[in-house]
Amino acid sequence: MTRLLPEWFVERINPVPDEDDLPVSTLELFFDLIFVFTVAQFTAIIAHDPLIGLLQTVLMFGFLWWMYAGYSWLTNVIPPERPARRILLLIAMAGWLVIALTIPAAFHGGGGIWIAVGLLVVVLVHGLMYLQAARAFGAVFIANLAAVASVFAAEIGPEGLWRYVFWGLASAIVWSVPIWHGQRGLRLHPAHITERHGLVVIVALGESVVAIGIGAAGLPIDADLLVAAVLGLAIGACMWWSLFVHDLPATEHALTTTMDAVKRVRKVLAGLSYAFIPVLIGILVTAAGLKKAVGHATEPLDLPASLLLSGGVALFLLGTAGLRFSMPLPGPWQRVALAAAVLVAAPLGLVNTALQLGAIVIVLVAGLEIERRVARSALKPALSE
Structure with a gap:
């Protein structure tokens, strides 16, 4: 050809x-x-x-x-x-x-x-x-x-x-x-391919902030607006932390240490292509939920909006679990459990928007802190040797 x-x-x-x-x-x-x-x-x-x-x-x-x-x-x-x-x-x-x-x-x-x-x-x-x-x-x-x-x-x-x-x-x-397709004859640079996929997530997370701005257009500057906006930003920050602080650096290392070109390509396919579908759709769904939540912090959400908020974050976390499974990286089931905990918070939105947003933030912060402590405990025996 x-x-x-x-x-x-x-x-x-x-x-x-x-x-x-x-x-x-x-x-x-x-x-x-x-x-x-x-x-x-x-x-x-x-x-x-x-x-x-x-x-x-x-x-x-x-x-x-x-x-x-x-x-x-x-x-x-x-x-x-x-x-x-x-x-x-x-x-x-x-x-x-x-x-x-x-x-x-x-x-x-x-x-x-x-x-x-x-x-x-x-x-x-x-x-x-x-x-x-x-x-x-x-x-x-x-x-x-x-x-x-x-x-x-x-x-x-x-x-x-x-x-x-x-x-x-x-x-x-x-x-x-x-x-x-056997993936033979294809070669990839680990650092570049990891950074490209990470960058599109960063820009997509920025879109969730834009969604806050769109939802706030024409609304009065009051607690209903500011509380929901700040909590929405906190959720986005936790999503960033969950992927970029440990997972993507570890992904780059896993790809770099995979010498076989075909195995490396298959890891990229599984971890950065397939698994990033729920990661990115999760961001979109979360942004749609935030668009409905901004300006209504002290009011209840309808069922679709509350499901968008919790479901989007949970979908994102399941995507990061898929990334961990495919590399492989430690702790994929921790992310599955964290996604389930975020989904449990969905009914709170039917009572109060800020209550659901705050619960999601608390669950994410607590889950990420538990992950950090578990990872540090796992490193101690290796460092002592």
Whole structure:
């Protein structure tokens, strides 16, 4: 397939030799901001209709996250250091912007076909660039194109069940790839791939703060607003702490010490691709809950809003448990137990919003402190030796 590409194209994006230290470029950070705008569109969908919105989010996010992760892999092996590569990434960013703007119309209304056009641009740029680094990517490229065809079928067809089926098919196609593709011929830099996935979580957590601001628009500055806002920020801080203080540094170490390239790729797939789906959707769900909670700290929440708050945080924690299982890192079941404890706090929102928010913060702080003490106790015998 690469023989069909123009010679000038191959020469300009030919991958550089392997490097131990591959820093994340500012263009990649710019790229992440465009993608998170794409992700942020789902918060409004979930907040508008928690049940149907969450179903639509899961179906669309499955394919979109696969392609974002694909771009983090792409720049991992082909750094955007040359003008041609940068231009191609900017073209891909335009595709992501089209996708983001058309997400609200994907399941109803006109204009949904443009999301398929945006995805086609994103998939073509990604595939043509990646083929220069790994011939083994050809089969994956074909699967990605098949998934785009499924999205075109969804958007050309009638609204309703038809679109749900074909969006689900698109996600199923791409996420089946690791089952039949042996991952041979793919190589990744541990520090870079870990940092890229961490950065998109950081920016997504920033989206939860933006949700607080959106929820506060036009409201009076009083205890109802400020208490819910500060507690919402505290929840976001605990989510950050749970992932970034120990889990991601340990993940980078686990990947670095995995010498076999295929095993390393499979760990990235399981821990940073699959497990990060609940991590990111959990942030979106939490942001949707915070949007409803801000300005109503002294009032009760309705059941959907209280479930969004606790369910989003719990989903995030389950994703971090999946990361720990896949690396493997110690304490995955601690995160499962912590997620269950957060869910128990959901009924408190039916009594008082601040009560539920405060309970979630207390549960998270207590759980993270217990984790810290358990980890320190486990280190003592090793240090004494």
